Amino acid sequence: MATIAEPDPPAGPGSPAGPAPLADPGPPGEPGDAGIQWQRPSRLLLRARRIQAALVAVPAALAGGLIVGLLASAGLGLITALGLVIIGLLCERFLARRVAAWGFAERRDDLMVRRGVMIRRLSVIPYGRMQFIDVTAGPVERSLGLATLRMHTAAAASDARIPGLDRAAAAKLRDQLAALGEAQAAGL
Amino acid sequence: MTSQAPGRPPVATEDITTWHRLHPLSPLVRTGRHLATIGTVLILLLFVSHSQAGGDLVIDSIIVGLVLIGGVISWLVTRWQVADGVLRIETGLIRRESRRFPLSQVQAIDVVQTGLARVLGLAELRLRMAGADSSGGRLASLPLADAEALRQRLLSMAHASGAASAAVAPGPGAVQSPGAASAAAPPAGAGGRVLFRVRSQRLAGAIILSRTGALAAVVIAAAVAVVLATGHPGTIVPFLPFGIGFVLAVWRRFNGEFGTVVATAPEGLRLRSGLVQTTAETIRPGRVQAVRIVEPLVWRAFGWCRLEVDVAGPRQRRENQSESQRLRALIPVGSRAEAEQLTGELLSTQRRPTRRPPPRARWKTLLSYHFLAFDSDDRYVVASRGRVCRETTWVPLEKVQSVRWVQGPYQRRLDLATVFLDVAGRRVRAAIEDRDAAEAGEILGRLPDLARAARTRGRAGAGRAG
Numbered sequence: 062m063a064t065i066a067e068p069d070p071p072a073g074p075g076s077p078a079g080p081a082p083l084a085d086p087g088p089p090g091e092p093g094d095a096g097i098q099w100q101r102p103s104r105l106l107l108r109a110r111r112i113q114a115a116l117v118a119v120p121a122a123l124a125g126g127l128i129v130g131l132l133a134s135a136g137l138g139l140i141t142a143l144g145l146v147i148i149g150l151l152c153e154r155f156l157a158r159r160v161a162a163w164g165f166a167e168r169r170d171d172l173m174v175r176r177g178v179m180i181r182r183l184s185v186i187p188y189g190r191m192q193f194i195d196v197t198a199g200p201v202e203r204s205l206g207l208a209t210l211r212m213h214t215a216a217a218a219s220d221a222r223i224p225g226l227d228r229a230a231a232a233k234l235r236d237q238l239a240a241l242g243e244a245q246a247a248g249l
Numbered sequence: 250m251t252s253q254a255p256g257r258p259p260v261a262t263e264d265i266t267t268w269h270r271l272h273p274l275s276p277l278v279r280t281g282r283h284l285a286t287i288g289t290v291l292i293l294l295l296f297v298s299h300s301q302a303g304g305d306l307v308i309d310s311i312i313v314g315l316v317l318i319g320g321v322i323s324w325l326v327t328r329w330q331v332a333d334g335v336l337r338i339e340t341g342l343i344r345r346e347s348r349r350f351p352l353s354q355v356q357a358i359d360v361v362q363t364g365l366a367r368v369l370g371l372a373e374l375r376l377r378m379a380g381a382d383s384s385g386g387r388l389a390s391l392p393l394a395d396a397e398a399l400r401q402r403l404l405s406m407a408h409a410s411g412a413a414s415a416a417v418a419p420g421p422g423a424v425q426s427p428g429a430a431s432a433a434a435p436p437a438g439a440g441g442r443v444l445f446r447v448r449s450q451r452l453a454g455a456i457i458l459s460r461t462g463a464l465a466a467v468v469i470a471a472a473v474a475v476v477l478a479t480g481h482p483g484t485i486v487p488f489l490p491f492g493i494g495f496v497l498a499v500w501r502r503f504n505g506e507f508g509t510v511v512a513t514a515p516e517g518l519r520l521r522s523g524l525v526q527t528t529a530e531t532i533r534p535g536r537v538q539a540v541r542i543v544e545p546l547v548w549r550a551f552g553w554c555r556l557e558v559d560v561a562g563p564r565q566r567r568e569n570q571s572e573s574q575r576l577r578a579l580i581p582v583g584s585r586a587e588a589e590q591l592t593g594e595l596l597s598t599q600r601r602p603t604r605r606p607p608p609r610a611r612w613k614t615l616l617s618y619h620f621l622a623f624d625s626d627d628r629y630v631v632a633s634r635g636r637v638c639r640e641t642t643w644v645p646l647e648k649v650q651s652v653r654w655v656q657g658p659y660q661r662r663l664d665l666a667t668v669f670l671d672v673a674g675r676r677v678r679a680a681i682e683d684r685d686a687a688e689a690g691e692i693l694g695r696l697p698d699l700a701r702a703a704r705t706r707g708r709a710g711a712g713r714a715g
Contacts, residue, residue: 171697181661183654185697189704190650215673219651 097173099164105205106225107160111153112201118149165223170245172212172238174221186221189245190214194238196231210234265331265402274369275390276320281365287313293489329388334406336376338386350376350386352407357530357560358400362393364525372396376403441513445591447522447581449507451553455582456502458547465495506581511591518594520579532579534595536560538648539677542588546637556580556588558595559677596643600624602633609663610683623681628703630670630696632679644679646696646703648672654693656686668692 122145130138158178166173175183191212198208202224208231211222226234291309327340336350357377366372371390378386391399456462472485472492485492507524517533539559548554556579579595580588593599602622611618616636623632625646633641649670656666666689670679681692 170701179658181654181656183693185652185654185693187651187697187701187704214650214671216650216671216678218669218678219653219671221651 097166097168099166099175102160102163102223102225103207103227103230105207106163107157109201109205109207109225110156110160114149114152114156116201118146118152122146122149160225163224167237172221174223184219184221186212186214186219187245188238188241190219191238191242194235194242196235198228208232212238265399268328268330270328271324271388272371272390272392273324274371276317276324278363278366278369278371278373278390279323280316280320281363283316284313289493331403331406336386336403338388348386350378352403354378355403355407358404359528359530360393360396360400362523362527366390367525367527374400441515441519443510443512444518444594445509445511445580445583445587447506447509447583452506452582453503455548455553456499456506458551459502459545461495461498461502465499468492468495506578509578509581511579513594518579520577522581530577532558532560532577537595537645538672539645539679540592540595540643541677542592542641544639544641548582549639552584553582554580554585554588555582556591559672592643596629596645598626598629598631598643600626600629600631602631602641606665606683607685610665613659613663613665614683621682623679623684625696625699627699630679630681632681634680634682642677642679644670644672644677646700647707649696649700652693652696652700654689656689660686666690668696670696 122142125145126138126142128138129141155178159176162176162178162181164175170189171185171187173183173185175181192215193213195211195213196208197211202208206228207225208228209222209224210226210231214221223231223234287309322342323340326342327338329336329338331337331352334352336352337347338350339345339347355376355378359375359377361373361375362371363373369390370393372393373387373389374391374396375388376386388396388399390396457466468491472488475485476482504524504526505528506522509520509522512519512521514531517531517535519529519531521527521529537558537560541557541559543555543557544553558577558579560577579591589599602624604622604624606614606618606621610621614621617634620633620635620639623630625631628647629643629645630649631641631643633639650673651671653669653671654666655669660666660683664686665683666686667683668681668689670681672678681689684692
């Protein structure tokens, strides 16, 4: 599993613009995007994801342990809870790479968003095709001052979101994208 | 309340700016389908089990009565007007609802007649708007002649206001021009060159040979076998709803696609279809988001195929879910030659998918490798895929909403990648599957620029035409 998911050695851009808080796993390994300046989500995104994972794993471990403990024996319940916690910790290891895989690049006519470790995705959304832009922030993200930017096109499948942006940066990017979208707007 | 003329709907010359009600028989038309279903089930139940039918009958008739009363109330509180280029529909007794449909945003107006409505001489007017999730307006029901006249008037108003706001609207092609399609007029006399007319026998055969038909046949055969084996017809009663469901699905498909006629019209292609319920709509080539040819396994043996188009905007809320999932079939079933002729009419290319993925892709796509292919020029991308049923999809680059490059773990092992082209709507996309990773990267690098060039060209062309 881990060997398959191992990212390719960084081949494309040297260093991304601005501070690079997370290890750059490199572009998704296709030649089309050489020389693209990838921008990264905030380093706080990893913490947000960890908190979210913990918020799921700890109650799940408690509930699972309690149910098994009551139905079977206390020892079995403890093992179940421990197992669930270990699964959560394993997921946590994966989180860092997933967070590091996020990246976006503003090109002249379109926005590129890449994500994913196991299944790598790279979307290209022309500015003129954006129908509207959402900025959302869940409770965890809000407590860390983060927000998620989501772009909608007329196609339901073109899923382009950038999580873990600084709230100010998200607002700025939103306005920027909206202005670009208006300038290049194209009909259906 | 404004002055109303209950039961006296507007004629074309009459003032449509005042409030109007729908036809007084509309509740009957609206609930007619449900009533028929309830009635059928009732009769079947009566037929099968005579014992406690009396009590059920009372309850069922109460339900039927309630449904009818609900319909009448809904009719009483519903009214519509056209003012300042906006169609307003007000409805609802407890939760009052007022909906505005700016005519400049109207994509198309369809006239739909259900079976009961045809008997009563009524028709339903459906407005199609561009939004992705808002359902369009429905005026159900009006007398057929009035519906036709109102459609013409609304379309001309839409055209006028659309032309006025063409500078703001996304391209002058935003407004669907008035189509003279008439649900009542005989198909041949509708004007224009007839491009395709479905053959009824072939349609029936094709539906029986399709998945729906095969399922229905299996279900019926199983029911007959069970009855013959056990000798008690009562044993299959619990499964009767499923059986009826399958038979209904077949019937709906036949009903919807019967007598499909595609003809040229000044504003595009005119499509009419239906046996009991008839629909008439106009498809503008400029608004086609994707064209798809589907060739199921059995149909291929006969050289048959199905041609579907995807048009911008949501499908109207259809009577049944499965129908709204499917695309509009221009050719429900036809020969390859007919499909190719019509594709030529819709697209300015005859390109077929010829570029095959690398042979090592066979390891990932054991069952579908034989159909995988794609090709592209500077205006269209065409891709084919499928295991037993070949789907060939053409997507105009001008309409591409986003381009996605995806590589799963197994594809990475084989150094492959897939590129998706999304178009408006949620059903269609062209997938250039399992190409060499380098080639996919090159496609991803090139397509956005090609699409932009196509958009610019399309805008320039539309500007000249407008």
